[in-house]
Amino acid sequence: GAGVSQSPSNKVTEKGKDVELRCDPISGHTALYWYRQSLGQGLEFLIYFQGNSAPDKSGLPSDRFSAERTGGSVSTLTIQRTQQEDSAVYLCASSLGGAGNTIYFGEGSWLTVV
């Protein structure tokens, strides 16, 4: 597609359940990012994939969070045993590899844990 695509756009889940959020980056973009934006909060870095390099996972808040990127394209962010504090908008972005390239954001996946 023309832009970064995320699904689902909205997800309501019960506390303790696992959720998967999907991101389809712009075709040809080798860099992929996940951020979290809580209500009234800034953009919290979660994880960064660049080509075949080992991902930078330093922003994942706990071991309940994991992400993978298959075939250098689609990425899935998984949250296990969801907690209420996980409620947020999860934003995916992608860019061409290399310094200074603009990153393009998807519309986000709004997660509500009840």
Added chain:
Amino acid sequence: AQSVTQPDIHITVSEGASLELRCNYSYGATPYLFWYVQSPGQGLQLLLKYFSGDTLVQGIKGFEAEFKRSQSSFNLRKPSVHWSDAAEYFCAVGAGNNDMRFGAGTRLTVKP
């Protein structure tokens, strides 16, 4: 890793007044600096970026920003604010591999 500080959580300006949003970064090498805007209910849109060269960069919607290495700053400015500029503004710093970190954001309110 690189980091960004936006000292002002919320700023209110009158329509037609000038605007300056502050951004300070921390990074050991030459930074790549960005400003993004998030309007209510909208996705994030790039306003401008500094890559190299002229330290005063022009962006869309009449915004500009100036990179000051000595102050580790990249402040965003606009000479005359319009009501449609009300939004959340994020400063970001990119490392050499384009690993990007954002500030906490500054929410801009425009008074009539």
